[in-house]
Amino acid sequence: MNRHDPSGVLKTTAASLALVDHILELEGATMSELVEATDLAKSTVHAHLKTLAEYGYVVNIDNEYQLGAKFCHLGDYVRTRKDYYRVAQETVSWLDSESSMDADFAVEEHGRIVSLYGDLEFANSPRFLIDGSPFHVHTTSSGKAIIAEYPETRVRDIIDRWGLPAATDASITTEDELFAELATVREQGYAENSGEAVEGFWAIGKAVKSPRGEVYGSLNLSGPAYVIDEETRATQAELLERAAERFEQGIAELYQTPAGETDEE
Amino acid sequence: MNRHDPSGVLKTTAASLALVDHILELEGATMSELVEATDLAKSTVHAHLKTLAEYGYVVNIDNEYQLGAKFCHLGDYVRTRKDYYRVAQETVSWLDSESSMDADFAVEEHGRIVSLYGDLEFANSPRFLIDGSPFHVHTTSSGKAIIAEYPETRVRDIIDRWGLPAATDASITTEDELFAELATVREQGYAENSGEAVEGFWAIGKAVKSPRGEVYGSLNLSGPAYVIDEETRATQAELLERAAERFEQGIAELYQTPAGETDEE
DNA sequence: TATAAATGTTCGACTCTCCGGAACAGCCTG
DNA sequence: CAGGCTGTTCCGGAGAGTCGAACATTTATA
Numbered sequence: 356m357n358r359h360d361p362s363g364v365l366k367t368t369a370a371s372l373a374l375v376d377h378i379l380e381l382e383g384a385t386m387s388e389l390v391e392a393t394d395l396a397k398s399t400v401h402a403h404l405k406t407l408a409e410y411g412y413v414v415n416i417d418n419e420y421q422l423g424a425k426f427c428h429l430g431d432y433v434r435t436r437k438d439y440y441r442v443a444q445e446t447v448s449w450l451d452s453e454s455s456m457d458a459d460f461a462v463e464e465h466g467r468i469v470s471l472y473g474d475l476e477f478a479n480s481p482r483f484l485i486d487g488s489p490f491h492v493h494t495t496s497s498g499k500a501i502i503a504e505y506p507e508t509r510v511r512d513i514i515d516r517w518g519l520p521a522a523t524d525a526s527i528t529t530e531d532e533l534f535a536e537l538a539t540v541r542e543q544g545y546a547e548n549s550g551e552a553v554e555g556f557w558a559i560g561k562a563v564k565s566p567r568g569e570v571y572g573s574l575n576l577s578g579p580a581y582v583i584d585e586e587t588r589a590t591q592a593e594l595l596e597r598a599a600e601r602f603e604q605g606i607a608e609l610y611q612t613p614a615g616e617t618d619e620e
Numbered sequence: 621m622n623r624h625d626p627s628g629v630l631k632t633t634a635a636s637l638a639l640v641d642h643i644l645e646l647e648g649a650t651m652s653e654l655v656e657a658t659d660l661a662k663s664t665v666h667a668h669l670k671t672l673a674e675y676g677y678v679v680n681i682d683n684e685y686q687l688g689a690k691f692c693h694l695g696d697y698v699r700t701r702k703d704y705y706r707v708a709q710e711t712v713s714w715l716d717s718e719s720s721m722d723a724d725f726a727v728e729e730h731g732r733i734v735s736l737y738g739d740l741e742f743a744n745s746p747r748f749l750i751d752g753s754p755f756h757v758h759t760t761s762s763g764k765a766i767i768a769e770y771p772e773t774r775v776r777d778i779i780d781r782w783g784l785p786a787a788t789d790a791s792i793t794t795e796d797e798l799f800a801e802l803a804t805v806r807e808q809g810y811a812e813n814s815g816e817a818v819e820g821f822w823a824i825g826k827a828v829k830s831p832r833g834e835v836y837g838s839l840n841l842s843g844p845a846y847v848i849d850e851e852t853r854a855t856q857a858e859l860l861e862r863a864a865e866r867f868e869q870g871i872a873e874l875y876q877t878p879a880g881e882t883d884e885e
Numbered sequence: 886t887a888t889a890a891a892t893g894t895t896c897g898a899c900t901c902t903c904c905g906g907a908a909c910a911g912c913c914t915g
Numbered sequence: 916c917a918g919g920c921t922g923t924t925c926c927g928g929a930g931a932g933t934c935g936a937a938c939a940t941t942t943a944t945a
């Protein structure tokens with residue numbers, strides 16, 4: 356857990372949330388594993404788990420603690436809460452049907468990348484995550500596509516907070532490399548990723564923005580690296596481009612329709 | 621928040637998690653709203669929010685606190701962690717394509733019902749939830765289908781914990797009604813819901829079990845009540861029956877294939 | 886069957902830390 | 916410029932979390 360500045364955070368709550376991270380990281384954990392991972396007394400861990408269980412965040416099945424279904428419930432709420440969610444969802448399914456690769460839509464939050472719509476099995480699988488948190492911005496096509504649109508100070512803030520740890524041998528690990536890469540991204544209009552997050556995995560991502568220029572997130576295509584040659588690369592980039600246009604047009608339609616709302620009954 | 625027995629729970633963590641519930645319930649909240657909702661000092665709320673934000677559970681956009689994308693990440697993990705997730709997912713999409721209504725798959729956890737696979741917009745929408753938690757078992761077709769398979773003591777435990785609050789005028793509110801309803805469910809093989817959770821909403825659900833008889837969850841079909849007549853009711857029930865068979869066959873295949881695992885590398 | 890090693894749970898006392906209140910810096914709107 | 920709001924910091928007191936030990940249960944090992 357590389358939490359940076361613990362000033363002002365409540366240690367009790369932080370300990371509880373750290374337990375959640377540990378359970379995620381270990382993909383389910385027993386009591387003793389958690390005691391060892393946290394350096395807390397058994398009774399303390401017990402109290403935390405009991406509290407988390409009380410609120411539905413943790414369940415105990417077969418002497419193993421796991422994250423609860425409440426996270427599904429809250430996750431779905433977060434997804435549907437976003438005003439662009441239907442547009443993003445439709446764009447991803449269109450992209451998925453048009454392309455031979457996997458499509459998804461990801462956003463940046465707190466300097467990390469979370470996939471919101473796409474194939475569950477890959478996007479957020481804990482097997483590919485370093486700690487309990489989602490992907491780093493610098494190891495994903497979506498992350499690079501998104502931060503390429505940010506002012507430099509904001510990018511530096513993210514680097515300061517999370518660093519540039521390597522996920523594979525191909526990962527970017529220095530600021531200079533990263534900023535050079537971001538310049539390339541801006542130049543060619545999309546970001547590419549060749550095994551920088553997961554060995555043998557290739558992806559491209561393109562940021563989508565509101566009419567006012569705010570970045571919503573990034574549309575992505577990903578798949579195994581061995582199928583990639585110059586031609587497929589070009590076709591996939593072309594597809595991604597068209598998907599981004601569809602998304603931004605959908606957003607424009609969303610905001611120019613004052614009637615036909617679904618909010619009130 | 622009708623948390624039952626606060627013995628042994630950590631008040632600090634509980635306060636933080638209660639804030640999450642409040643944000644969900646209010647669909648985003650400002651600081652002062654949270655201060656009022658919780659009866660805590662402003663500085664205390666501030667500390668909690670800072671801690672939650674530090675871990676990615678809360679974000680602040682435009683002077684409003686919202687739940688963070690990390691919940692999507694954790695929710696997806698919970699979904700994919702379940703060994704039956706692919707079978708459930710495939711069954712739901714089959715059912716959805718075959719039926720004119722909305723299909724989903726829900727599970728019971730901690731005495732509440734959470735929809736795992738299905739249309740996001742409806743299943744877990746906070747607009748239809750009484751408190752921050754998912755649906756009650758007694759107001760949903762899925763809940764009734766699931767607990768109809770449970771021993772009576774387990775059903776009573778759930779009632780003791782959550783009570784039988786009415787969501788609409790049609791809701792079941794007494795133990796006697798509920799147990800009579802569960803007997804009907806067992807008799808006809810599926811549970812029906814006519815506006816007991818949401819006014820004007822109709823649904824049916826059928827529990828699916830492992831070969832050893834453990835209940836995985838419930839497959840459901842739902843839609844507006846006004847389209848329901850005897851004929852559609854019969855066709856939908858028939859579809860649900862076939863979907864349940866597909867699911868249970870899928871599970872059987874899952875367990876009789878010792879080779880082709882994806883767990884080790 | 887007995888022994889050992891897990892987990893789940895309770896209890897009390899020390900001490901850490903969370904809570905409240907007040908005060909101040911920004912940012913809007915009037 | 917006053918009057919809302921939010922976001923943030925500070926400090927003292929009191930309340931609450933942490934630890935460690937002990938016991939009840941269950942599962943595994945000899």
